[in-house]
Amino acid sequence: MIIVHGRNRLADGAERAVVADVLGAMATATRTEPGCLAYRFAFDVEDDRAIHLQEEWDDEFALVAHFDTPHMATFVEAIADLVVGPTDLTVFEAAERELPETG
Secondary structure: OEEEEEEEEEOOOOOHHHHHHHHHHHHHHHOOOOOEEEEEEEEOOOOOOEEEEEEEEOOHHHHHHHOOOHHHHHHHHHHOOOEOOOOEEEEEEOOOOOOOOOO
16 A cells, blocks of 8 residues: 655735645545545644645555646646645555554
């Protein structure tokens, strides 16, 4: 499984409601993609200008395919003036394993 964490900041003058609509449309479209396990955005409760992204994908192939979707192109154009600079992304590869029982 591939896990992606991202962080960005609202641009000066960007309205949260407008940004929320753009983020919501992207999340809804992305969740229909093959291999997408989770895709969500959140506004930070301690920093009202920060936006967080959390994604989970079956594998790297699904994530790479995501970048070539029409809704990604639409999103990149729509969000360009609403956030500051590129999104800070960290990608993790998670391995499934059993956790020891506690108690």
